[in-house]
Amino acid sequence: MQFRSKHLLLAAAAGTVTVPAWAQPRSAVSIESVPPGATVRDGAPTAPPLGQTPLRRQQLTRGPHHLLFDLPGYVPGALDVTVGASNPRPFSLALTQGGNVYVAADIDGAPIYLDGAQVGTTPGRINNVPPGAHIVELRMEGREPARETVNVTSGALATVNVTLRPRVAPTGTVRVVVSNPAGPVPTDLQVTLDGVPLAGMPPSSDAVQPGTHIVQVSASGFRSTRREVTVAAGQAQAVAIDLEAAAATTGSLRVIVPVAGAQAFLDGDGLALSGGRVDQPSVTPGQHTVRVTAPGRDAVVRDVVITAGQQRVLELADTDLPPAANRGVLRVTAPQNPEAEIFVDSQSVGHGRFERTNAPESDVVVLVRSPGFDDFTQRCHVAAIPPCEITAALHRTAQVGTLHIQALGLTNAMVYLNDEPQGRPLGDVPNVPAGAVRITVRADNYEPWIREVQVRPGDNAQVIMAAPRRIGPSDLDVARRRAAISTLGAAPLMRGDGALDVFAGFGGMPLELRATMGFVPYGTFRSFGNFAVDGGLAMRTRFDFYEFELRSRAGWRFASDLISAGVELRTYGAVGVRSSSGFGLAMQGNLSFHFNLGGDAQNAAQESSNASVGAFAISLHGGFEYNLDNPGRVNVSLSDSRGNWSLCDNRTADNGGYTGASCSVGGTMRGLAGLSLELGIFRHLTFVASGTLYLPFPDDVQYDSAGRFLGPGSNTTRRPETADFWNLSLPMNVRLGITYKF
Secondary structure: OHHHHHHHHHHHHHOOOOOOHHHOOEEEEEEEEEOOOOEEEEOOOOOOEEEEOOEEEEEEEOEEEEEEEEOOOEOOEEEEEEEOOOOOOOEEEEOOEOEEEEEEEOOOOOEEEEOOEEEEEOOEEEEEEOOEEEEEEEOOOOEOOEEEEEEEOOOOEEEEEEOOOEOOOOOEEEEEEEEOOOOOOOOOOEEEEOOEEOEOOOOEEEEEOOEEEEEEEEOOOEOOEEEEEEEOOOOEEEEEEEOOEOOOOOEEEEEEOOOOOOEEEEOOEEEOOEOOEEEEEEEOOEEEEEEEEOOOEOOEEEEEEEOOOOEEEEEOOHHHOOEOOOOEEEEEEOOOOOOOEEEEOOEEEEEOEEEEEEEOOEEEEEEEEOOOEOOEEEEEEEEOOOOEEEEOOOOEOOOEEEEEEEOOOOOOOEEEEOOEEEEEEOEEEEEEEOEEEEEEEEOOOEOOEEEEEEEOOOOOOEEEEOOOOEOOOOHHHHHHHHHOOOOOOOOOOOOOOEEEEEEEEEOOOOEEEEEEEEOOOOOOOHHHOEEEEEEEEEEEEOOOEEEEEEEEEEEEEEOOOOEEEEEEEEEEEEEEOOOOEEEEEEEEEEEEEEEOOOOHHHHHOOOOOOOOOOOEEEEEEEEEEEEEEOOOOOOOOOOHHHHHHOOOOOOOOOOOOOOOOOOOOOEEEEEEEEEEEEEEOOOOEEEEEEEEEEEOOOOOOEEOOOOOEEEOOOOOOOOOOOHHHHHOOOOEEEEEEEEEEO
């Protein structure tokens, strides 16, 4: 123990003591991500996971940490944090939903590079790509590289489809500079390269294959000049030729070739053979080259010397043109699949490797096939230069299956596989990769239905029955609820429902406008049944007198919304142009019976042709109304025709002849009872008729012998309305109108 303490003291003095992880102090932290469910690792992608977010009271050593977050369908994220003794706030990271890129080309197996990093081969899919612009590049030996910029969107699939062009062999340039020491260059000057005329000034070509070529210059009155030129790739070669005047005399050449289809060339210039022979006059004296070709024969080259004034005869027999030797090279290898069978033009030629060095020059189709792998096919031109060399990179056959997903009553639900939308409703989903697949079915007003299944390879569809749980009202509930909308009855509107009313009245205000809106969401008070509360505004007018009203209803619906009962509270204020004003408060109970003439199922399916009629409702109501007329105690004159608008007079005593004194009126109360009928004439329109009877019935207004006002008799309830209303045998307010519900 003494020895160990001594060494610890020495190590501490040297500053080299390393505290083991188990001895370092730890603190509890919270780790979150948006969205939750991400796997969290500390330090490196290979580190064991800490768990999935949200993590609560996770113990970490104090100090800096590099947290890595991984969630399928999102771009992996990292967060550098420092854990202290106290960590009151959680460490949180918002993950970015990644996009996907599908890359295809006309050749399979081409390496794919995303922003410079190889991510697979064609055809291939790149998942969890950060949103934004990215560079996709395809590189393959013997092909020109292809590059495209693709914009990736969160949760979407971008497609890149390119064609890889064959790489063009590098070429060189030949320029021919011709001069005439004795004068100008002739206008009929002809310059050829391997027998092909060159154009331009000076004559030139920028697409000359590397190697040795023959430049021929000729013009009338000048000797034909032939030069060899060696061309290198990527370089320009200039050839300078001075024209030489032709000798005073020329020779001639006769070529005889008794072979069908033969062609002859003199210094690269074609000679027209006819009947197996050709005579070429005016040949410049000197050495020339004759080249003879024929189908299926090797070319024959002969040097001839032309003497001025003489004919040179070159005769070739059939045996002088030997059959063409097969010098084409074809090599096919499958390095990763030595058992793969190789076919050339549908003929099997071996397994793993095939080579032929004496193949005739032609185009062939090479097929490489191996069990469990996709077929490899490539077309190639067999020649000596360049040789046809094919390396077959076989890809394993993709194992896919088919899922048939059903959800009763949810034909418009969307299907997601591994959180990727399929872009189709329920039904067959083909080409699903074999193995574990997470299925998600989403629909409005339903919780997401999630299951993980094992997809079997093959064409037989696996049937998956999805049963999401409803979290909102059904279509049938909505149809019943909206069919039962009544603005004069006991059934209040639910939140999301509204109604507008226009009424014409008799016995009260001739015009009334109302608006109603529901306040309580569907199913909020489940213990109370179908309980709801609504409210609204109203304005009534006789065009020189106005009332403004606030009202609210509370009620329950029973028996599949066919019966409703509730209470209603209204408060209003009156403003007139004749110094008349007032305030009122009414409370009543409502009882309604609803009959859905259109049919709930048809309303739910929105079959307007069969469900145009909404609902037929009968409502009963009764209660009381308190009025505070002329609360400011303003004296109102009863003279002249103003008696018809008096708050004191319910009837005029002598048809306008009474001049009387002034009066003031306080608060009064009256009972009311009524009946309303509502008939849906279209889905959103309802015809309304209602009548309200006010109690007690009025009696005559009392006056003394001098014509002074004594009292209102037994009619103790007043409201600023016309005297005509009180002249009725039954003081009833009748209204007709239209309701628009939405």
